[in-house]
Amino acid sequence: MVISSWEWSSVAACRGSEGSLFYSADAAERKEDRLEREQLAKRICAGCVVREECLHEALERHESYGIWGGLNEFERRALART
Numbered sequence: 001m002v003i004s005s006w007e008w009s010s011v012a013a014c015r016g017s018e019g020s021l022f023y024s025a026d027a028a029e030r031k032e033d034r035l036e037r038e039q040l041a042k043r044i045c046a047g048c049v050v051r052e053e054c055l056h057e058a059l060e061r062h063e064s065y066g067i068w069g070g071l072n073e074f075e076r077r078a079l080a081r082t
Contacts, residue, residue, distance in 0.1 A: 006057075008050040012050050012054060013044050013045065013047055013048035013050075014045070020037075021041045022067045022068075024065075038072055045067060045069060046070060052069065053069075055069020055070065055076070056069070057069075058071075058076055059079070063076070
């Protein structure tokens with residue numbers, strides 16, 4: 001499914017979800033809490049029909065934080081290097 005521009009966000013599975021699930025609400029978040037939060041966010045992304053568009057947008061913008069297209073910032077950085 002290819003949707004132009006930011007139109008994809010209107011049908012994203014995360015729409016209406018708590019933003020802190022995709023972005024850390026606390027700079028001092030414990031590693032275990034971060035992993036659990038990211039796992040929940042990635043489950044939402046896994047069933048999303050616009051996951052590829054979301055990931056593409058994050059890669060294009062060099063998004064530094066959060067879960068985009070099912071990947072966290074470290075996973076996106078590794079993907080961009082390949």
